[in-house]
Amino acid sequence: MVMKKILYIPGPSEVEPETLLELSKPVIAHYGPDWHQLYNETCEVAKKIFGTEAYVTLLPLPGSVCLEMSAFNLIEDYGEKFVAITNGFFGDNMVEMLLSHGANVLKVESEWGKNVNLEKLEETLDENPETKAVYLVHNETSTGVLNNLKKVAEAVKKRDKLLVVDAISSYGGVELNFDQLGIDFAVGYASKCMSGLNGICPVAISKRFIEEVRRRKTSVKSYYFNLTKYIRLSQEWASIGHPHPTSMPTSVVRAFYHVAKKALEEGLERRYRRHADIAKAYRQALRALGLNILPKEEDASPTVTTFIVPENVNGKIRSALYNDFGYMVSGGLGKLENMTLRVGHMGYTANPEFLIKLVTALETVLKRLGIVDKRMDISDELAKIQENLRQYTT
Numbered sequence: 085m086v087m088k089k090i091l092y093i094p095g096p097s098e099v100e101p102e103t104l105l106e107l108s109k110p111v112i113a114h115y116g117p118d119w120h121q122l123y124n125e126t127c128e129v130a131k132k133i134f135g136t137e138a139y140v141t142l143l144p145l146p147g148s149v150c151l152e153m154s155a156f157n158l159i160e161d162y163g164e165k166f167v168a169i170t171n172g173f174f175g176d177n178m179v180e181m182l183l184s185h186g187a188n189v190l191k192v193e194s195e196w197g198k199n200v201n202l203e204k205l206e207e208t209l210d211e212n213p214e215t216k217a218v219y220l221v222h223n224e225t226s227t228g229v230l231n232n233l234k235k236v237a238e239a240v241k242k243r244d245k246l247l248v249v250d251a252i253s254s255y256g257g258v259e260l261n262f263d264q265l266g267i268d269f270a271v272g273y274a275s276k277c278m279s280g281l282n283g284i285c286p287v288a289i290s291k292r293f294i295e296e297v298r299r300r301k302t303s304v305k306s307y308y309f310n311l312t313k314y315i316r317l318s319q320e321w322a323s324i325g326h327p328h329p330t331s332m333p334t335s336v337v338r339a340f341y342h343v344a345k346k347a348l349e350e351g352l353e354r355r356y357r358r359h360a361d362i363a364k365a366y367r368q369a370l371r372a373l374g375l376n377i378l379p380k381e382e383d384a385s386p387t388v389t390t391f392i393v394p395e396n397v398n399g400k401i402r403s404a405l406y407n408d409f410g411y412m413v414s415g416g417l418g419k420l421e422n423m424t425l426r427v428g429h430m431g432y433t434a435n436p437e438f439l440i441k442l443v444t445a446l447e448t449v450l451k452r453l454g455i456v457d458k459r460m461d462i463s464d465e466l467a468k469i470q471e472n473l474r475q476y477t478t
């Protein structure tokens with residue numbers, strides 16, 4: 085018998101069978117009336133999840149490359165100042181990306197597992213008034229910390245700077261409020277909290293950001309990443325339903341449309357609450373197993389949980405979960421590589437059934453490896469958790 089594998093990693097996340105069926109529908113072209121309608125309707129739904137009326141597009145690129153589009157368009161001169169907030173692997177990647185574009189990157193760092201250092205951010209912005217933009221990872225997938233976007237946005241807007249947000253592992257699982265917070269550029273994701281398929285990312289861009297790009301004295305040093313081209317084609321080629329300079333993975337967009345509509349049908353508020361409640365239940369269950377969660381309770385992410393395991397058994401736990409149960413969890417990233425394990429509870433799998441399956445398997449593995457006492461019994465705790473999550477039981 086072939087074991088059903090389940091992706092408990094923080095992306096790509098498990099995809100529902102009915103979403104996969106969308107891929108079996110006849111392929112449509114990336115222009116013409118059918119595409120025009122699908123593309124526009126998908127962008128409309130994507131906008132609601134961003135919480136914006138601004139320009140939203142779908143880019144057929146990985147998330148980090150979508151983020152790089154902001155750098156191509158913003159960075160004009162070598163040595164321009166940009167603030168990058170970093171407290172994990174993906175924050176560090178953003179720093180590296182900005183450096184590779186010739187930016188003078190002012191890092192606002194905090195320890196991995198801790199939230200943003202707001203005081204340092206304000207101090208850095210006040211000492212460097214010529215800063216062009218601030219970059220933030222909303223949900224640091226490497227540490228399981230949900231960064232304080234609201235407070236960062238307040239500090240950035242108060243000083244009238246642009247704000248670029250990597251919302252790759254929060255989009256569809258945590259409220260973003262793009263317009264209300266005054267975000268200027270945000271990258272969402274299809275195959276994490278949306279439980280869609282890899283291949284496109286929704287990207288929201290403010291009017292302010294577009295105006296900033298239009299004010300450039302030199303042209304953007306890229307053919308593909310030139311934002312003004314996208315804006316122009318979305319108007320000029322609108323009549324032939326071809327809003328992009330390139331072809332598009334139309335079937336993947338159709339699958340994204342399907343999951344995005346489902347997210348709206350569920351109700352965004354309820355969806356965000358579901359993610360937060362499931363994450364809290366994971367932390368409760370993991371603590372009952374004697375494990376420590378990396379971030380403090382108030383900083384913990386609603387979409388990915390990072391917990392500490394002894395270095396010598398890190399790989400063994402992961403492989404036992406995968407080989408014996410078919411459950412794939414992630415190891416740590418960067419300097420946390422052998423110290424932590426990460427579980428994604430995103431979209432479809434942010435659900436009590438998936439939680440109980442994984443925690444029960446983990447209990448068995450930990451007992452087998454002698455990490456917890458064989459007599460340990462967390463069934464009462466799990467029963468309480470299930471009772472608390474009854475509203476999400478399907």
Ligand SMILES: Cc1ncc(COP(=O)(O)O)c(C=O)c1O
Nearest residue numbers: 146147148149174225250252253
């Ligand atoms: C917060 C965050 N940023 C960026 C990325 C990179 O995404 P991609 O591999 O699609 O470039 C990831 C991937 O897990 C992520 O979680």
